[in-house]
Amino acid sequence: MIFFIKLLLAHLIGDFILQPTNWVIHKEENKVKSKYLYFHTLIHFLLIILLLWDLGSWKLALVISISHYVIDLVKLYASKWIKKKSVLFFTDQALHLIVIYICAFHGNLKEQTSIMFQHLDWVLITAVVFVTFPAAVMMGKLLEGFSDQIQIDHKSLPNAGKYIGIIERLFVLLFIIIGRWEVIGLLITAKSVFRFNDLKENNNRKLTEYILIGTLLSFGIAILTGYLFISMRGGL
Structure with a gap:
C-alpha cells in the first residue's frame, strides 16, 4: 500500500503543486505544441523516481508518465466538445488514479481489488x-x-x-x-x-x-x- 501512496503523492505534487497556472493556460491554448505539456510529463517521471528512490523503477515511471501525457492531451482536445471544465477535470483525475492503481498493484491486481472490496464498510x-x-x-x-x-x-x-x-x-x-x-x-x-x-x-x-x-x-x-x-x- 505504501507503494501506491508514494505514486499518489507524486501525482498530487506534480499536478497541483508543480504546475503553475500559466502552464495550464499555455497548454489549453497550444495543446500538443505546448512545451509545458512535456515539462509537466517530465516532472511526473522525475517525481516518481525520486519518491520511490529506485532507478530500477524507471520503466514503471515511464509508463505512468506517458499515460499521464496521453490523458492530458485527450483532455485538452476534448475541451472543444465538453464545455464544463469540472467534468473534464474530474474525469482526467479519475483516469490518472486508475492508471496509478493498476501500476501499483499490477503484480496482484485481482487479489488486491478483491481484498479492497471485502474490507469496504x-x-x-x-x-x-x-x-x-x-x-x-x-x-x-x-x-x-x-x-x-x-x-x-x-x-x-x-x-x-x-x-x-x-x-x-x-x-x-x-x-x-x-x-x-x-x-x-x-x-x-x-x-x-x-x-x-x-x-x-x-x-x-x-x-x-x-x-x-x-x-x-x-x-x-x-x-x-x-x-x-x-x-x-x-x-x-
Whole structure:
C-alpha cells in the first residue's frame, strides 16, 4: 500500500503543486505544441523516481508518465466538445488514479481489488449516500407544499440550498459517528448566524418558518441516519 501512496503523492505534487497556472493556460491554448505539456510529463517521471528512490523503477515511471501525457492531451482536445471544465477535470483525475492503481498493484491486481472490496464498510457507504442526494429529494417532496408559498426576491446560486443541505448532513453524520454530538449544536448555531441577515432583510415570516422547518428536517434525517448506523454497528 505504501507503494501506491508514494505514486499518489507524486501525482498530487506534480499536478497541483508543480504546475503553475500559466502552464495550464499555455497548454489549453497550444495543446500538443505546448512545451509545458512535456515539462509537466517530465516532472511526473522525475517525481516518481525520486519518491520511490529506485532507478530500477524507471520503466514503471515511464509508463505512468506517458499515460499521464496521453490523458492530458485527450483532455485538452476534448475541451472543444465538453464545455464544463469540472467534468473534464474530474474525469482526467479519475483516469490518472486508475492508471496509478493498476501500476501499483499490477503484480496482484485481482487479489488486491478483491481484498479492497471485502474490507469496504457497506453500511457506512449506504449511510453516506443516503444523506446526500436521496435525502435531498425526500426533503424536496416533503417541503413541496411549503415551497410553493415562498416568494424569494433576491438572486441565489443555482441549487445552493440543496448542496448546503448535503454538506451539513454529511458533517452531522460524521460528528455522530465519531461521538461528538455537541458539535452538531455548534453547526446549527453557525448556520443560524449566517441565515440571520437574510431573514432580517426579508422580514418574511413564511420564509423564516420554511428555513426553520427545512433545517430541522435536514438535521433530523442526518441524526436518524447516524443513530441507525451506530445501532447496526452495535454501538448502542
